[in-house]
Amino acid sequence: MSPTVAAPDLVPPVPPRSPRVWMHRNLFRTPGDSVVTVVSGTVLAYAAYRTIRFVLITGRWEIIERNLTLFMVGRFPRDELWRVEVAIIVALGLAGLAGGLVASGRSISDPEGLEPDAGDWPTRVRTAVARLWPVLAMIMVLLILAGTPGPALLAIAGLAALLAGRRVGALIPRSIRGYVIGFTFLSPFVVVAVITAGGGVGWDQWGGVLLTLFLAVGGITLCFPLGVLLALGRRSDLPAVRVVSVSYIELFRGVPLVALLLMGSLTLQLFVPPSWAPGPIIRATVVFTLFTAAYIAEIVRGGLLSVPAGQTEAAKALGMSPTRITAFIVLPQALRNVIPAIVGQFISLFKDTSLVSIISLVEILGVAQVITQQPGFAGQGLTAETLVFASVIFWVGSYTMSRESQRLEAKLGVGTR
């Protein structure tokens, strides 16, 4: 009959924080660990030394400096560049509008308003820098390389458009919000319209980052309807529909994209009447669309499987028709669950656009290869410089997007429910 004694509130001992303790725990825990540290430290230090030496001393970056415009827009006519500049400002304004809408919508549904708009200005700027530092650093490097005030003015105007769009987005009354959101989803088309409007510049003159973004955004947007249809077709209870969908998906997933692009660039014009023969950029877009649709279909199928059967049964009990159940009950939930996966697919599409340099379209990688043949730079072995620059552009884009998609995943709580 020992009386129960309340355990004293024991606080776990807080390990002392100091550089010495940190180094002991993380670098020199055991003798073997120390050896590993010394060896890998030497290797890493040498790699860092070589990298820094290449970037600051031995690398000959004039080739990038001189061809910066080529990297950005390819052979876009130089006296029509204002179209691209207007398009950038419009795009950033629309992006800000969308961001403002989302943020204000959240403040109603989620009154705690956790992030990223919480806090005062300095905190918000700090959060933005922490999230977007690769993009910001890239823009700084570009502005320094450009060396003229024009691009800097463009950057400031773009930033102003972004912030203004955000403010306006937050002010839009709820009654018309739906229409505005719909409009911002059409923004890629608006941007393309701005660039090509009024007998402007044909697509075949596009290049560089402009072409990369066009192919990636165009591919992911256009493939979406087909991908959703294929996903629904694969789950259909009509065997004929199922067989056709599965064959399409497996065919396009089993074949490398390069082979499809080469095939498309050589044979796509043979499948239509001669008068319709598409240009090279359209052919590439069609191939990207058909290819990505198969992958989107598999992603959406996963989303469809994640919707509990009870949802369909409840809708049936309410007397909804199968079409309406799919359109209003199942698909919205399925698509919401797969947004991060779709972003992932967009990232790989963004990287895969580099393959069009094989069919002699001049996107980022194409520019990187072409400019090493320029008179004045030819035969000097500057491929390392141009390829490193191209890979950094790709890295900034896809690293930032994948980080944002992880945040989105955490916010949607996809993995946790």
Place this chain on the structure above:
Amino acid sequence: MTALAGEASPTRTPPWRDVRVLRAVAQIVFLIGVIAVAAYLGNNLLNNMRRIGIQTNLDYLDQPAGFTIPGSSFRRTQSRMDAVMVGLGNTLRVAVAGIILATVVGTIVGIARLSRNWLVRTGARLYVEFVRNVPLLVIVIFTYLAVFLRLPRIEDSAEALGGIVSVRGVWIPWYEGGDRFATWLLLLAVAAAGAWGVRRWRQRVQDRTGDRAFGILYGLGVFAVGATVSAVALGGPIDITIPDRDGRLVSGGIRMAPEFAALLGALVVYTASHIAEIVRGSIQSVDRGQNEAAQALALSGPQRMRLVILPQALRVAIPPLANQYLNLTKNSSLAVAIAYVELTKVTGDLIGNGAPAPQSYGFLMLLYLMISLVIAAITNLVNRRLRLVER
């Protein structure tokens, strides 16, 4: 009273409200639509091919290719079909080597990402975060143009660990086998089977008596004895040849062309970064309680790893790993950018030498599909086996 259907009312459902009829009609309409689109496209294709004057049959496969393939004994007079087969062989060669190397490197990096050592962890993380976010084609071209074509000339080649590295290619030590080597491999397989049987027997003894029976040690012993005895009996089945440079000539070893080495290197570097994430994720996916429970049962460190952690981690890792293997095989088609003659490149060369593009690419798709299906079938087999072992 028409609303009462089924047994209550003998009237038959009219066909336009009969679900079975509607389903059949819907499928027929759908199929007609698909066939109509396919027929339209196919008809256009045939008309256009006739208009331009491209042959529309498959006879081209038997005609002579008209070009040579570097790094193989392929002659200009051999048929196009033979050329495709050389390409297929090259694809499989780089794919198999790439899968093995990428798995090894990826596993090491994946484990390094979980290291307690901050430097190792960070180094592995930097590698993964950088390589995963750069297009593979950039890495392929970089490896070829900025690494392998910048290597020293053959006269001043670098030599390390018995290998020779130069712009003309990379030579590594290799075995010289022949028939005796094949016989030895056969005997090794027999020894391995015997070792497996002995291990099973010792395991049963251990299960029955509860005493330690050292199954693995017995098995290894049987295998080692078998391997040594058969090697001695055959009088040394393999000769390792080490490449030897004399001026501009290299004898011995095996040569990897710069194109092959660059493609292999790029594929390994890229795929390993993806495999590393799979390895890390699958080890982390095993519940901590599993390890703690195994500790509580007094299993030793290696036993915990072998009997508790790895089987569960492997089950998580196999499907994405197989996906990466498939990706690597398909990604070997990027060789078109650096002129390593695998399937896609050889198809392009065929078309450049007058083969009709639509059929050639159709054939190419077919071959890739077959490779994909084989890999998928192997994966399913492994998956099923793992599941059976688990429950």
